[in-house]
Amino acid sequence: MTFFKYQGTGNDFVMIDDRARTFPSADQALVAQLCHRHFGIGADGLILLQTAPDGALTMVYFNADGAEGSMCGNGGRCFVRFAHDLGLITDQARFMAVDGEHEAEVRGTDIHLRMSDVASLEHHTAFSFLNTGSPHVVQFEADVASLDVVAVGRPMRYAAQFSPGGTNINFVETQSDQTLFVRTYERGVEDETYSCGTGVTAAALVAHIQLNLSSPVAIRTLGGNLRVAFTAQPGGGFTSIYLIGPAQRVFEGEITV
Ligand SMILES: N[C@H](CCC[C@H](N)C(=O)O)C(=O)O
Numbered sequence: 001m002t003f004f005k006y007q008g009t010g011n012d013f014v015m016i017d018d019r020a021r022t023f024p025s026a027d028q029a030l031v032a033q034l035c036h037r038h039f040g041i042g043a044d045g046l047i048l049l050q051t052a053p054d055g056a057l058t059m060v061y062f063n064a065d066g067a068e069g070s071m072c073g074n075g076g077r078c079f080v081r082f083a084h085d086l087g088l089i090t091d092q093a094r095f096m097a098v099d100g101e102h103e104a105e106v107r108g109t110d111i112h113l114r115m116s117d118v119a120s121l122e123h124h125t126a127f128s129f130l131n132t133g134s135p136h137v138v139q140f141e142a143d144v145a146s147l148d149v150v151a152v153g154r155p156m157r158y159a160a161q162f163s164p165g166g167t168n169i170n171f172v173e174t175q176s177d178q179t180l181f182v183r184t185y186e187r188g189v190e191d192e193t194y195s196c197g198t199g200v201t202a203a204a205l206v207a208h209i210q211l212n213l214s215s216p217v218a219i220r221t222l223g224g225n226l227r228v229a230f231t232a233q234p235g236g237g238f239t240s241i242y243l244i245g246p247a248q249r250v251f252e253g254e255i256t257v
Helices: 028-035 073-085 149-157 197-211
Strands: 002-008 011-017 045-051 057-063 092-097 100-107 110-114 128-131 135-140 168-174 180-186 191-193 217-221 224-232 238-246 248-254
Touching (some): 002 073, 011 073, 028 045, 045 073, 057 073, 073 092, 073 110, 073 238, 073 248, 128 197, 149 168, 168 197, 180 197, 197 217
Parallel strands (some): 011 045
Antiparallel strands (some): 002 011, 002 248, 045 057, 110 238, 180 191, 217 224, 224 238
16 A cells, blocks of 8 residues: 655654555554554555545545544644645635635645634633634743753643543743744654644634734644644634644655555
């Protein structure tokens, strides 16, 4: 079976053209093994490109632990690049994902991906919590660069208040030029990843509310730069949310298992 490897700001994915529906997607151990960085190809997740009976492009996303995940923003950008590389879409696209339909646009090296609207956010003393397709805690920190993201993030990810599903945890710092620096502990990978698309989207929306940053918000992650554009609604929610940044094919190969 042929696979392709894609990355978007260092969030990396095994990508498989599964229009023939031959991939054994119920086999969690296989997905986890393919994503394993020592025993497999190595990736933060695995994505199947499928088509629905009506022809709609469909993204099926699995976390590195092998379980089907909620929405993945960087994975969505990589999915659009993959569909474009296969010649299945032109520069404008629509596809289905677990959280509904997404519009996207290919503009040179960047993919503009429309994310689900966000109706509401929860604000707690130390952090905010919201769902941008996946659940995210956004917590501002003074020195994100020297933070031990796994040591601080993992207990929050498993905290009783977020059970049973758990949450992703984003640590955010505002830089002097109003750019956000974001590091993320990712659920399903159970480690820090180089970038998390739904996570930086969550960080941008919270930064708009708490720090009055205007759209588009620029974000730096360990794996590169992203932008998040949005329209804030008078009632407190957000619409027309776009995650913008590069996504590219890295290599391809054959799975022989
Ligand atoms: N890396 C992904 C996040 C996936 C979230 C997933 N790990 C979960 O909530 O289980 C992104 O770019 O949005």
